[in-house]
Amino acid sequence: xxxxxxxxxxxxxxxxVAVILYPMVMVIVMIWLERRVVALIQGRLGPNRVGFQGILxxxxxxxxxxxxxxxxxxxxxxxxxxVAPVLVMFSSLLAFAFVPLGEPLRLGSYTLTLWIADxxxxxxxxxxxxxxxxxxxxxxxxxxxxKYPLMGALRSVVQVLSYEIPTGLTVLSxxxxxxxxxxxxxxxxxxxxxxxxxxxxxxxxxxxxxxAVAETNRAPFDLPEAESELVAGYHTEYxxxxxxxxxxxxxxxxxxxSSLVVxxxxxxxxxxxxxxxxxxVLHKIPGFIWYLIKIMFFxxxxxxxxxxxxxxxxxxxxxxxxxxxxxxxxxNLLVVAVLRFLL
Amino acid sequence: xxxxxxxxxxxxxxxxxxxxxxxxxxxxxEVVLKVEPILGYLxxxxxxxxxxxxxxQIVPLTDxxxxxxxxxxxxxxxxxxxxxxxxxxxxxxxVIRVVLAELQRLASHLAWVGFMANDIGAMSILLxxxxxxxxxxxxxxxxxxxxxxxxxxxxxxVPRDLDAPLIARIKTVLxxxxxxxxxxQALLNENRIWKQRTVGVGLxxxxxxxxxxLTGPPLRATxxxxxxxxxxxxxxxxxxxxxxxxGRHGDVYDRYLVRLExxxxxxxxxxxxxxxxxxxxxxxxxxxxxxxxxxxxYHAIEAPKGELGFYIRSDGxxxxxxxxxxxxxxxxxxxxxxxxxxxxxxxxxxxxGSLDIVLGEIDK
Numbered sequence: 001x002x003x004x005x006x007x008x009x010x011x012x013x014x015x016x017v018a019v020i021l022y023p024m025v026m027v028i029v030m031i032w033l034e035r036r037v038v039a040l041i042q043g044r045l046g047p048n049r050v051g052f053q054g055i056l057x058x059x060x061x062x063x064x065x066x067x068x069x070x071x072x073x074x075x076x077x078x079x080x081x082x083v084a085p086v087l088v089m090f091s092s093l094l095a096f097a098f099v100p101l102g103e104p105l106r107l108g109s110y111t112l113t114l115w116i117a118d119x120x121x122x123x124x125x126x127x128x129x130x131x132x133x134x135x136x137x138x139x140x141x142x143x144x145x146x147k148y149p150l151m152g153a154l155r156s157v158v159q160v161l162s163y164e165i166p167t168g169l170t171v172l173s174x175x176x177x178x179x180x181x182x183x184x185x186x187x188x189x190x191x192x193x194x195x196x197x198x199x200x201x202x203x204x205x206x207x208x209x210x211x212a213v214a215e216t217n218r219a220p221f222d223l224p225e226a227e228s229e230l231v232a233g234y235h236t237e238y239x240x241x242x243x244x245x246x247x248x249x250x251x252x253x254x255x256x257x258s259s260l261v262v263x264x265x266x267x268x269x270x271x272x273x274x275x276x277x278x279x280x281v282l283h284k285i286p287g288f289i290w291y292l293i294k295i296m297f298f299x300x301x302x303x304x305x306x307x308x309x310x311x312x313x314x315x316x317x318x319x320x321x322x323x324x325x326x327x328x329x330x331x332n333l334l335v336v337a338v339l340r341f342l343l
Numbered sequence: 344x345x346x347x348x349x350x351x352x353x354x355x356x357x358x359x360x361x362x363x364x365x366x367x368x369x370x371x372x373e374v375v376l377k378v379e380p381i382l383g384y385l386x387x388x389x390x391x392x393x394x395x396x397x398x399x400q401i402v403p404l405t406d407x408x409x410x411x412x413x414x415x416x417x418x419x420x421x422x423x424x425x426x427x428x429x430x431x432x433x434x435x436x437x438v439i440r441v442v443l444a445e446l447q448r449l450a451s452h453l454a455w456v457g458f459m460a461n462d463i464g465a466m467s468i469l470l471x472x473x474x475x476x477x478x479x480x481x482x483x484x485x486x487x488x489x490x491x492x493x494x495x496x497x498x499x500x501v502p503r504d505l506d507a508p509l510i511a512r513i514k515t516v517l518x519x520x521x522x523x524x525x526x527x528q529a530l531l532n533e534n535r536i537w538k539q540r541t542v543g544v545g546l547x548x549x550x551x552x553x554x555x556x557l558t559g560p561p562l563r564a565t566x567x568x569x570x571x572x573x574x575x576x577x578x579x580x581x582x583x584x585x586x587x588x589x590g591r592h593g594d595v596y597d598r599y600l601v602r603l604e605x606x607x608x609x610x611x612x613x614x615x616x617x618x619x620x621x622x623x624x625x626x627x628x629x630x631x632x633x634x635x636x637x638x639x640x641y642h643a644i645e646a647p648k649g650e651l652g653f654y655i656r657s658d659g660x661x662x663x664x665x666x667x668x669x670x671x672x673x674x675x676x677x678x679x680x681x682x683x684x685x686x687x688x689x690x691x692x693x694x695x696g697s698l699d700i701v702l703g704e705i706d707k
Contacts, residue, residue, distance in 0.1 A: 038466075038467075041467055042466070042467045042469075042470035042471070043470055043471070043474060044470060147349065147351055147352075148351075151373075151688075219464065220464065220536055222464070306466075307466065307467050308465070308467065308530070309464070309465060309534070309536055310460065310463040310464045310465035310531075310534065310536045310537050310540060311463060311464025311465075311536070311540075312536055312539070312540075313539060313540055313687060313689045313690070314373055314687065314689060315687065316536075316539045
C-alpha cells in the first residue's frame with residue numbers, strides 16, 4: 001500500500017501541517033484553560049459565553065485582534081518591528097519539528113514516525129531553536145524605539161541568557177544518565193530503567209522547571225512584561241496581529257517547555273506504574289494520551305503559579321539564578337556524574 | 344551597554360499609578376535618581392466650587408474626593424462644619440458615625456491590600472479582598488443606597504437609623520473578614536518574594552516622615568503612634584477601646600502589616616460600637632438653609648489614608664467664604680521622592696502603592 005508518492009510527499013506534508021496545528025490547538029486550549037483556571041482560583045467565573053464553557057473565547061480574541069488597526073510607531077525601525085513577532089513565533093514552532101510525540105506507529109507495512117526530524121542531538125536543537133526567540137524579543141523592544149519596550153527587552157535578554165545556563169546544566173545531567181541526546185532515546189531509556197528521571201534526578205527536575213518558567217517569561221518571572229512597571233514590556237507598542245503573535249508565541253513556548261519537561265523527566269508517552277500488575281489496564285491507553293495529560297498537568301502548574309505568587313524584582317531574579325540555581329545545577333551534575341561512574 | 348540617566352515618563356495612563364498621576368522619573372539603568380509627581384489631571388476645582396454651595400450641599404460633593412472612602416470625607420467635613428455652627432450631635436448619631444467610618448476604613452484598607460498585591464504582581468489577592476469589600480459596600484447600599492459615593496453622613500447626624508436586621512448583617516460580614524484576612528496573610532506574610540519586594544524598600548525615618556507631614560498608616564509604620572482618633576478624639580471615639588498599631592522600620596512591609604492590623608482594630612471598634620449603641624435621636628434638628636456664624640475652624644479626622652482636615656471660614660452667610668482641605672494623599676505624596684531615591688525602578692510602583700493615594704483627593 002505504500003506508494004512512493006504517499007511515503008515521500010504526502011505523509012511528510014501531513015506531518016508538517018500536524019506539527020503546526022498541534023501546538024496551535026494546545027495554545028488555544030491553554031489560553032482558555034489559563035483564563036478559566038485563574039478565574040476559578042480567584043473566585044470568578046472567567047470567560048464562559050463563547051461556545052461550551054467559553055472554549056471558543058480564544059477564537060473570538062483572535063478575530064478581534066485580526067481586525068484591529070495595525071500601528072507601527074512613527075520612529076520605529078519598520079523592518080525589525082515587523083520581523084520580531086515572526087521570529088518569535090517561528091522559533092517556537094520550528095522547535096516542535098524535533099519534539100517526538102510518541103513511538104513510531106505501524107500501519108501495515110508502513111512505519112509512521114511521530115516526529116518530523118529525528119536528530120541524534122534533538123535536545124540541543126530544541127534548546128537552540130527556542131533560544132532564537134530572544135532575538136525576536138530584542139528586536140521587538142529595540143525597534144519600537146520607546147523606553148518601556150527597551151527596558152523590557154534588556155531585562156528579557158539578561159533573564160533568558162542567565163536562565164539558559166541552569167537549563168543546559170540540568171539537561172546535561174539527564175543526557176549523562178541516558179547516554180543520549182536524542183529525545184526518543186531518552187524516553188526509551190526511562191522505559192528500560194523502569195523509573196522516570198524526574199524521580200531519579202529530583203534536583204535536576206526542580207532546577208529545570210524553575211529555569212523553564214523563567215525562560216518563558218512567565219509569572220513570577222514575568223519581568224520583561226511586568227505590567228505594573230513596564231506596562232507590557234517589550235511588546236508595549238505592538239497591536240493587532242503582531243501582538244497576537246507575541247502572545248501566541250509565549251504560549252507555544254510554554255507548551256514546548258512542558259513537552260520537554262515531560263520527555264526529559266516524566267517518561268514522555270510512557271504510562272505510569274509500569275511494574276504494578278494491577279494497573280496494567282493503564283497500558284491500554286495510547287501513549288499519546290498519556291503524553292498530553294502530562295503536558296496539560298505542567299501547563300496547569302504554570303497557571304497555578306501565576307495565580308499565586310507575586311513578581312520577583314530584577315535583582316533578586318538574577319541573584320536567584322547566579323547564586324542558587326547555577327551552583328546547584330553544577331553540584332548536581334557533579335554528583336550525578338560521580339554516582340553514574342561508581343554504580 | 345552604558346546608558347546614563349534616562350528620563351522615563353510614568354503615567355498619566357499607566358496601569359499602576361492608581362489613576363491619572365504622572366511621574367517623571369530619572370533612572371540610571373534601573374536605579375531611580377529622581378521622582379517628580381505631576382498632578383492636576385483630575386482637578387475639578389472642588390475648593391472653589393464649595394464657595395458657591397450651601398453648607399448642606401457641600402456634603403455630597405465631598406464624596407468625590409477620596410472615592411474609596413467617601414464616608415470618611417463626609418465625616419471630616421461635617422464635623423468641621425458642625426463645630427463652626429455649634430451643632431450638638433446626639434450620642435446615638437455619633438456612635439452610628441463611628442460604625443460607618445470604621446466600615447469605610449475596612450473597605451478602603453481591603454481595597455488597598457488588593458491593589459498593593461496587584462502592583463507587586465500577586466494578582467489573586469485583589470479578588471479575595473474585593474469580595475469582602477463588596478459585602479461592606481452592600482451594607483452601605485442597604486443603609487442609604489449608595490455604594491461608592493455613599494453620602495451617608497449628614498449635618499447634625501446620620502440620614503437613617505441602624506435597625507436590627509442591618510446590625511445583624513454587619514455582624515455576619517465582620518465575622519467573615521478575618522477569614523479572608525487569614526488567607527491573605529497566609530499567602531503573603533512569609534512569602535519570600537513578597538518580603539524581598541517589601542522589606543527594607545521605601546524606607547523613611549520618623550523624623551523625615553514628620554517633617555514632610557506624612558500621616559496615616561505610612562507614618563505609623565515608622566513607629567510614630569499618631570492617630571487622630573486617639574490624640575484628638577472626635578465623634579465619641581474615646582468611648583471605645585482600640586490599639587494604634589505601629590511599625591518599626593518604616594518600609595513597605597511595615598505599612599502592609601500596620602494596615603492589616605488596622606483592619607482588625609476597625610472590626611473591634613465596629614463590634615464595640617454596635618454593642619454600645621445608645622438609644623435616642625439619630626439626627627439633630629438642623630435648618631435646611633444653615634447659617635453659620637462668622638469665624639473659622641479647623642478640624643481633622645483620621646481618614647483611612649491619613650489626617651484629613653477641613654479648614655472652614657465663614658462670613659455669617661449660608662455659604663462658606665473659604666474651605667481649605669488638608670488631603671492626606673496629597674501631602675503623603677510629598678514623601679514619595681525621598682522613599683524612592685536609590686531604589687530600583689520596579690520598587691517605585693510598590694512604594695507608590697504602599698502610600699495608598701487616591702487621585703480624587705490629590706487633585707481635588
